[in-house]
Amino acid sequence: MNSFNLFLIESLTPMHVGSGDITYGVVDNLVQRNPVTKIPVINASSLKGSMREHFEKNKKLDEAEINYLFGKDLKTAKNDDEKTGKSDYSPGRMIIFEANLLTLPLRSSQKVYFNTTSPQVLKDYLKYYELLIKKPDELETFNNVLKLLIPKLESNDFVIFENLEKLEIEDFDKGLYFTTKNAESDKQFSNFLKTVFKIDISSLAIFKDEYFSSICESKLPVIARNNIGDDGTSKNLFYEEVLPRCTVLYFYLGEEKVQPTSNGYYDKIKKYIADEKEVIQIGANYSIGYGFTKIKEV
Numbered sequence: 520m521n522s523f524n525l526f527l528i529e530s531l532t533p534m535h536v537g538s539g540d541i542t543y544g545v546v547d548n549l550v551q552r553n554p555v556t557k558i559p560v561i562n563a564s565s566l567k568g569s570m571r572e573h574f575e576k577n578k579k580l581d582e583a584e585i586n587y588l589f590g591k592d593l594k595t596a597k598n599d600d601e602k603t604g605k606s607d608y609s610p611g612r613m614i615i616f617e618a619n620l621l622t623l624p625l626r627s628s629q630k631v632y633f634n635t636t637s638p639q640v641l642k643d644y645l646k647y648y649e650l651l652i653k654k655p656d657e658l659e660t661f662n663n664v665l666k667l668l669i670p671k672l673e674s675n676d677f678v679i680f681e682n683l684e685k686l687e688i689e690d691f692d693k694g695l696y697f698t699t700k701n702a703e704s705d706k707q708f709s710n711f712l713k714t715v716f717k718i719d720i721s722s723l724a725i726f727k728d729e730y731f732s733s734i735c736e737s738k739l740p741v742i743a744r745n746n747i748g749d750d751g752t753s754k755n756l757f758y759e760e761v762l763p764r765c766t767v768l769y770f771y772l773g774e775e776k777v778q779p780t781s782n783g784y785y786d787k788i789k790k791y792i793a794d795e796k797e798v799i800q801i802g803a804n805y806s807i808g809y810g811f812t813k814i815k816e817v
Contacts, residue, residue: 637731
């Protein structure tokens with residue numbers, strides 16, 4: 520039976536994992552998005568490629584480990600075919616899911632930023648969590664709080680969990696301080712967020728689903744990029760969308776169990792990925808400091 524582990528990605532610098540789509544709008548290079556919700560994602564193939572490049576470049580894994588986890592690249596497989604007459608294009612035994620957005624930092628009038636999300640994002644996170652990890656004991660508490668919280672979003676832009684008046688987040692000012700009016704339930708909810716989501720409730724803002732989708736679609740930072748020629752004139756001015764630093768995404772990692780005993784390769788890469796000292800670059804523009812991330816296991 521396959522086993523899975525949950526990881527969080529926190530961006531230390533702006534991140535651009537491009538969609539590759541042609542756009543005729545103001546922004547030339549867009550980030551990858553869920554085609555239905557328009558919420559940013561990192562496709563599994565992009566995440567897998569970034570991880571493979573990181574571990575190959577840093578020599579943390581040998582060739583046998585790389586081939587087992589990520590599969591043989593076409594060049595290696597072709598060389599093997601020429602030597603042995605056998606072709607092996609196996610995709611690798613490590614299973615990588617796409618990275619979905621959990622929280623997006625937005626500027627506010629009373630803090631530097633709030634970690635923002637929406638009820639549907641949180642529910643999707645829990646759906647995966649319940650399916651691939653386990654059903655947390657506190658799940659009932661969380662669902663009960665959501666049942667109380669969602670109706671309040673019908674007449675408010677967002678809810679927070681700290682009593683702040685006249686708070687404005689980005690361009691939204693119709694916020695509401697939320698509490699269940701039950702000290703024990705509030706404590707359980709707060710502990711649940713810290714344990715399962717790794718979110719500090721004091722910096723959390725939950726937006727309406729439609730507002731959060733709109734924010735993710737049209738309010739991400741856009742950075743102007745330019746190529747200056749030898750004569751000092753602009754040769755190629757373009758605009759690039761990025762996920763800001765302190766964005767948090769989540770993804771699942773697993774191993775396809777095809778042998779009665781593990782060779783330990785998967786446990787080894789898990790340890791490296793979640794190492795506090797390990798900084799993994801994801802996406803484009805490494806040379807200008809884009810996409811540097813820390814990854815931790817939940």
